Amino acid sequence: MRLILLGPTGAGKGKQSGRLKQKFDIPQLSTGDMLRAAVAAKTPVGLKAKAVMDAGALVSDDIVIGIVADRIDEPDAKNGFILDGFPRTVAQAEALQQMLQSKHMELSAVIELKVDEQALLDRIQSRVDETLKSGGTVRADDNPDAFKTRLEAYRIQTAPVSHYYAEKGTLKTVDGMAPIDEVSHAIDQLLLAH
Numbered sequence: 617m618r619l620i621l622l623g624p625t626g627a628g629k630g631k632q633s634g635r636l637k638q639k640f641d642i643p644q645l646s647t648g649d650m651l652r653a654a655v656a657a658k659t660p661v662g663l664k665a666k667a668v669m670d671a672g673a674l675v676s677d678d679i680v681i682g683i684v685a686d687r688i689d690e691p692d693a694k695n696g697f698i699l700d701g702f703p704r705t706v707a708q709a710e711a712l713q714q715m716l717q718s719k720h721m722e723l724s725a726v727i728e729l730k731v732d733e734q735a736l737l738d739r740i741q742s743r744v745d746e747t748l749k750s751g752g753t754v755r756a757d758d759n760p761d762a763f764k765t766r767l768e769a770y771r772i773q774t775a776p777v778s779h780y781y782a783e784k785g786t787l788k789t790v791d792g793m794a795p796i797d798e799v800s801h802a803i804d805q806l807l808l809a810h
């Protein structure tokens with residue numbers, strides 16, 4: 617099972633990826649998590665990416681493509697993976713296509729979580745409030761300005777990615793604003809064929 621989950625920040629990609637990872641016993645490859653790990657470890661990639669991430673903008677295609685190429689070569693990704701947060705640009709989608717082709721691998725499905733932007737801004741705000749209330753720390757890019765930038769980056773740069781997969785006939789859409797259980801059910805139904 618090789619899956620891509622598309623959807624803007626706050627759409628529930630992370631939650632669904634985590635669930636599918638358990639269900640299919642395949643790794644969840646989140647470029648956001650990998651980049652945050654690089655920032656925390658102060659690697660050369662992390663040092664380059666930090667300011668861009670804090671502002672909510674997209675890290676360069678070269679960096680992200682390199683990270684994913686290395687990651688899908690790891691043994692645990694041999695039987696499948698869930699890409700969470702990648703590809704976010706058409707250039708990344710094309711690079712992924714080449715990577716998979718060279719390994720004679722194919723995508724099983726590309727699932728897009730469709731959302732309403734205003735409702736999403738509200739959802740994100742409550743996510744921050746909840747984290748703070750329970751004494752947690754919020755991510756450096758979890759503030760209203762960075763959210764808006766991330767939503768905009770999604771609309772401008774990532775929407776073409778869904779067109780890219782729609783044209784190939786691999787795109788499936790799910791209503792990401794529905795309650796979590798319903799979203800899970802809709803995704804599971806789509807994957808039954810695989």
Ligand code: ADP
Nearest residue numbers: 625647648669672673674675680701702704766
């Ligand atoms: P969210 O989906 O909540 O916006 P992510 O954890 O997926 O957050 O990503 C956080 C940040 O990491 C993004 O705002 C961006 O700066 C960077 N990032 C993650 N994935 C990519 C990618 N595929 N291409 C470019 N930048 C990325």
